[in-house]
Amino acid sequence: xxxxxxxxxxxxxxxxxxxxxxxxxxxxxxxxxxxxxxxxxxxxxxxxxxxxxxxxxxxxxxxxxxxxxxxxxxxxxxxxxxxxxxxxxxxxxxxxxxxxxxxxxxxxxxxxxxxxxxxxxxxxxxxxxxxxxxxxxxxxxxxxxxxxxxxxxxxxxxxxxxxxxxxxxxxxxxxxxxxxxxxxxxxxxxxxxxxxxxxxxxxxxxxxxxxxxxxxxxxxxxxxxxxxxxxxxxxxxxxxxxxxxxxxxxxxxxxxxxxxxxxxxxxxxxxxxxxxxxxxxxxxxxxxxxxxxxxxxxxxxxxxxxxxxxxxxxxxxxxxxxxxxxxxxxxxxxxxxxxxxxxxxxxxxxxxxxxxxxxxxxxxxxxxxxxxxxxxxxxxxxxxxxxxxxxxxxxxxxxxxxxxxxxxxx
Amino acid sequence: xxxxxxxxxxxxxxxxxxxxxxxxxxxxxxxxxxxxxxxxxxxxxxxxxxxxxxxxxxxxxxxxxxxxxxxxxxxxxxxxxxxxxxxxxxxxxxxxxxxxxxxxxxxxxxxxxxxxxxxxxxxxxxxxxxxxxxxxxxxxxxxxxxxxxxxxxxxxxxxxxxxxxxxxxxxxxxxxxxxxxxxxxxxxxxxxxxxxxxxxxxxxxxxxxxxxxxxxxxxxxxxxxxxxxxxxxxxxxxxxxxxxxxxxxxxxxxxxxxxxxxxxxxxxxxxxxxxxxxxxxxxxxxxxxxxxxxxxxxxxxxxxxxxxxxxxxxxxxxxxxxxxxxxxxx
Ligand SMILES: Nc1ncnc2c1ncn2[C@@H]1O[C@H](COP(=O)(O)OP(=O)(O)OP(=O)(O)O)[C@@H](O)[C@H]1O
Ligand SMILES: [Mg+2]
Numbered sequence: 001x002x003x004x005x006x007x008x009x010x011x012x013x014x015x016x017x018x019x020x021x022x023x024x025x026x027x028x029x030x031x032x033x034x035x036x037x038x039x040x041x042x043x044x045x046x047x048x049x050x051x052x053x054x055x056x057x058x059x060x061x062x063x064x065x066x067x068x069x070x071x072x073x074x075x076x077x078x079x080x081x082x083x084x085x086x087x088x089x090x091x092x093x094x095x096x097x098x099x100x101x102x103x104x105x106x107x108x109x110x111x112x113x114x115x116x117x118x119x120x121x122x123x124x125x126x127x128x129x130x131x132x133x134x135x136x137x138x139x140x141x142x143x144x145x146x147x148x149x150x151x152x153x154x155x156x157x158x159x160x161x162x163x164x165x166x167x168x169x170x171x172x173x174x175x176x177x178x179x180x181x182x183x184x185x186x187x188x189x190x191x192x193x194x195x196x197x198x199x200x201x202x203x204x205x206x207x208x209x210x211x212x213x214x215x216x217x218x219x220x221x222x223x224x225x226x227x228x229x230x231x232x233x234x235x236x237x238x239x240x241x242x243x244x245x246x247x248x249x250x251x252x253x254x255x256x257x258x259x260x261x262x263x264x265x266x267x268x269x270x271x272x273x274x275x276x277x278x279x280x281x282x283x284x285x286x287x288x289x290x291x292x293x294x295x296x297x298x299x300x301x302x303x304x305x306x307x308x309x310x311x312x313x314x315x316x317x318x319x320x321x322x323x324x325x326x327x328x329x330x331x332x333x334x335x336x337x338x339x340x341x342x343x344x345x346x347x348x349x350x351x352x353x354x355x356x357x358x359x360x361x362x363x364x365x366x367x368x369x370x371x372x373x374x375x376x377x378x379x380x381x382x383x384x385x386x387x388x389x390x391x392x393x394x395x396x397x398x399x400x401x402x403x404x405x406x407x408x409x410x
Numbered sequence: 411x412x413x414x415x416x417x418x419x420x421x422x423x424x425x426x427x428x429x430x431x432x433x434x435x436x437x438x439x440x441x442x443x444x445x446x447x448x449x450x451x452x453x454x455x456x457x458x459x460x461x462x463x464x465x466x467x468x469x470x471x472x473x474x475x476x477x478x479x480x481x482x483x484x485x486x487x488x489x490x491x492x493x494x495x496x497x498x499x500x501x502x503x504x505x506x507x508x509x510x511x512x513x514x515x516x517x518x519x520x521x522x523x524x525x526x527x528x529x530x531x532x533x534x535x536x537x538x539x540x541x542x543x544x545x546x547x548x549x550x551x552x553x554x555x556x557x558x559x560x561x562x563x564x565x566x567x568x569x570x571x572x573x574x575x576x577x578x579x580x581x582x583x584x585x586x587x588x589x590x591x592x593x594x595x596x597x598x599x600x601x602x603x604x605x606x607x608x609x610x611x612x613x614x615x616x617x618x619x620x621x622x623x624x625x626x627x628x629x630x631x632x633x634x635x636x637x638x639x640x641x642x643x644x645x646x647x648x649x650x651x652x653x654x655x656x657x658x659x660x661x662x663x664x665x666x667x668x669x670x671x672x673x674x675x676x677x678x679x680x681x682x683x684x685x686x687x688x689x690x691x692x693x694x695x696x697x698x699x700x701x702x703x704x705x706x707x708x709x710x711x712x713x714x715x716x717x718x719x720x721x722x723x724x725x726x727x728x729x730x731x732x733x734x735x736x737x738x739x740x
Contacts, residue, residue: 006515017503247499251560254463255516256489409465 003257007265008272011239015273024235025277029228030284036346037220037289057140058084058098058107060091065115072110074151080143092127099129106130106137108144118155150192154185218292221285222372223345226307226365228281229274230339233311234332236270240319241328250409263407266319267312267400274308294375299382299389303371306392310364313399320406339365348373364395413441416568416599417462421471424457431457433623434471439568439601444594446614447603448710450722453620455603456496459570462601463493476567489517492566496573498553499560502546506537506556509545510563517564531559535589551582558589568599575609587613607710607722619714626717631710636680638716640708641666644686646675650698658692673701 015021057075061068076083084104086094095107109127117124128144130137158181165172165180172180243249252262282300285291293300318335322328340346342356343365349357360366371388374380417439424432432454439445447455460466462473464484473480478487500509510528519527532538535555545553554574561569571590575583590613594600604610610617611631618628627634651670659668659677664685667678679685686705693700714722 003516003518006512010512014501014503246502247495247497248501250465251493251495251499251513252516253465254488254491254493254495255513256485256518257516258485 001261004261004265004268007252007257007262008269011265011269012272014239015236015269024232025228025273026280029224029277029281032227033217033220033224033281033285033289035220036224037217039220055081055136055140055143056084056104057081057144058086058095058104060086060095060107060109062092062112063110063114064112065119067115067118068110071114071147071151074147075144078143078147081140096129099131102131104131106140108140150189153192154188157184157188158182160184217285217289218376219348219373221281221289221291222376223369225278225281225285226343226368226372227336227340227345229278229308230311230365231332231336232277233270233274233308233315234318234336235329236273237315237317237319237322237328237332238325240266240316241322241325244409245325253409259407260404263316263404266316266407267309267403270312270315271308274311275304278304278308291376294379296375296380296382296385299371299380299385300375302382302389303368303375303385303392306389306396307364307368309396310392310399313396313403314364317399317403317406320403320408339363342366344369364392367391367395413443415439416441416476417445417601418474418477419458419462419471420473422458422461422468422473423470424454424461424466425469430623432461432468435620435623435625436471437618437625437628439599441567441599442594442597443615444590444600444602444613446610446617447601447620448605448607448610448617448714448722449603449620450605452622453605454623455605455620456572457623458620459493459572459601459603463491463570464488489564490567492561492564492569494558494561494569494571494574496576498545498557500545500553500556503544505542505544506532506548506559507541509556510560513560514563519564527563527565531562534562534592535559536585551578554578554582554586555589558586562593566598568601569593571600571602573603573605575604575606605722607714611710617710619710619717621714621718627713634710634713635708638713640712640716641678641680642708643706644677644679644689645702645704645706646677646689646693646700647673647702648675648693648698648700649673650696651675651693652696655693655696655698659689 059072061072063069072083072085075081086098086107088094092109095104095109098104099107107129109129111124111126114124114126126144126148128137128141130141161180161184162172162177165176240249243252249262253259282293282304286293314335315332318328318331322331342360342363343349344352344357344360345365349360349366349369352360357366360369367388371385371392374384374388378384415438417437419438420436422432422435423430435454435458437445447453447458449455457466461468462475462480464480464487467481475487476490478490480487501512504512507528510531511524514524514528515521528541529538532541535558537552537555537559540548540552545556548556558571558574561571574590575586578586587609590600590602600613602609602613616628616630617634619626619634627637629637651673653670655675656668656670659665662685664679665677666680667676669676677685677689686703690700690703711722714720
């Protein structure tokens with residue numbers, strides 16, 4: 001045990017003596033946390049703008065009467081949506097085309113007979129085109145529904161007022177009927193407060209915000225921490241190849257230190273560096289970028305421990321099977337960059353197709369990023385990240401077993 | 411043979427796929443000996459040492475260090491041995507001292523004696539003043555000496571030296587050989603591999619001759635040369651030789667063969683040491699005038715040639731080996 005600690009300390013010292021270490025371990029990830037954080041900072045997230053987010057909605061109003069305009073005015077007045085109107089006779093087709101081409105994420109088409117049918121109290125259908133790969137339509141659709149619900153409530157209130165008068169006093173004269181219904185509608189409009197039950201978009205468990213990916217530093221801070229722990233971790237596989245080439249590993253095997261101790265020490269020093277790096281970056285995100293790492297410190301510890309253990313295991317495995325330091329270096333780069341892209345570190349997995357998401361969960365990064373989103377964006381408790389931590393632990397065990405089987409001194 | 415057996419190798423086989431690197435090798439090294447493994451490139455010397463230092467498991471056979479089996483009792487066996495590998499095995503970015511500190515700790519040398527022992531070793535290998543220098547700033551010979559020191563840090567009972575003089579200048583080479591002799595004089599048992607027969611002759615009490623994985627013969631130099639019936643040949647050039655001297659020489663018991671060609675006389679003998687003064691005296695008494703005497707003592711080269719039918723010195727090595735002979739004996 002003591003010798004394991006000596007080997008770990010020895011390797012930490014060799015790593016610390018390398019001047020480029022600090023740059024790769026800390027400076028690079030911090031720089032990229034900023035860059036990626038700013039790139040994604042359209043949304044909320046610590047350090048991001050506190051203004052409510054506005055979404056663009058393409059609209060084609062073909063209505064011959066006044067109700068279409070009224071609907072659009074009401075949508076705009078609700079304050080969540082910027083309308084991008086399209087004019088002309090074939091506005092409906094244009095809107096469809098724009099969404100199909102992917103230039104617009106969603107479009108609302110109001111049919112020509114909208115006002116007429118409303119007047120006749122007939123059912124009327126609005127067309128909502130949406131691009132399935134975008135998030136915006138979910139939000140705009142919801143906003144439209146909200147406005148429609150209110151307009152419908154206003155109309156119903158008017159009818160209700162007239163019906164009530166008729167029952168109590170007999171059929172009102174047309175002028176009074178008009179006043180009754182507009183007064184009732186106005187009352188509803190003024191006192192409209194539909195969400196007597198509010199669903200907050202954050203920190204409400206599994207369903208909350210599950211469609212809307214975390215943005216800004218809330219994404220970039222954990223993502224870059226995971227990425228650079230992986231990249232540096234795998235790069236440290238080179239040290240094992242070097243130790244073989246310099247024959248110091250063979251010499252170590254001639255000393256009275258058990259093979260298992262040598263392997264544990266090799267995993268150990270990589271684990272220590274990974275954890276140091278991870279927690280410095282977490283602290284930086286929390287203190288300097290205002291990232292809230294969630295309500296479960298135990299969960300965060302569990303996720304980082306299992307993730308870093310998986311990285312350490314993979315690093316030793318890579319070092320064991322690589323024939324040269326060049327080979328180890330290229331493998332480390334290719335592997336870590338692939339895993340970053342697949343695991344949703346550069347863009348949230350939530351915006352990717354199903355197949356991509358499945359691929360992302362074939363690598364540890366996908367699970368680690370899930371866990372981070374659950375902690376940071378969704379505010380899950382320990383139980384909410386336990387499955388991810390378990391999978392990461394299985395990755396760690398698998399890599400470590402493979403590393404143990406392939407570990408060699410020549 | 412000075413002491414009890416400390417290295418026991420019995421029927422050792424090591425295969426790498428089809429290739430048999432060590433083929434049923436057996437030998438014993440006794441406490442206090444310098445035992446040489448002599449053989450050309452690829453003979454299986456390093457492989458034998460690797461098995462003995464618990465680096466490679468044997469395919470068959472057993473190897474014991476101080477009675478401890480290297481496969482079953484590996485950790486205990488390893489604490490008895492010091493290994494000086496063929497290639498430098500040190501951390502290039504660390505200083506000489508820090509390297510020795512690390513290896514000392516790996517051998518479990520107590521912290522309180524470690525610094526003291528390192529100072530002692532550094533002065534033994536004459537690098538005390540370079541203790542704080544990084545290994546990658548050292549010359550080849552300096553690295554070799556630290557490489558040796560690292561194998562001695564825990565005061566092992568047995569030291570394995572695998573071709574420690576390859577690729578260094580004659581002076582450093584000489585100092586390493588002297589160091590090995592000194593260490594041996596203080597009680598250390600040494601297993602020394604080399605493909606330089608001069609080193610084997612200079613250093614080793616006994617030599618095992620290896621080729622293509624096989625141990626061909628084991629013994630002291632005298633035992634080995636006698637075993638192949640090799641004789642010393644004495645070439646004399648003198649005026650006034652006659653056949654009576656040939657007859658006289660032929661009658662001597664130690665002389666196996668005599669031939670005269672004019673002024674040149676060639677005598678083959680099994681005991682050159684006693685014979686030479688007698689011959690010179692007899693020639694002088696018979697009125698002959700001796701111009702030159704050339705004695706060719708049988709060496710391990712002759713033994714190797716006899717056993718394998720090929721020379722131990724390969725072409726490129728010839729000159730190097732010759733200058734090294736001078737360095738050794740000159
Ligand atoms: N790890 C290995 N894998 C395959 N073959 C090996 C391995 N190690 C050694 N050999 C082969 O075993 C044979 C003996 O090699 P070894 O290194 O023991 O020779 P050596 O006597 O030390 O030679 P040298 O004087 O060149 O150091 C050689 O043919 C070598 O190619
Ligand atoms: Mg060798």
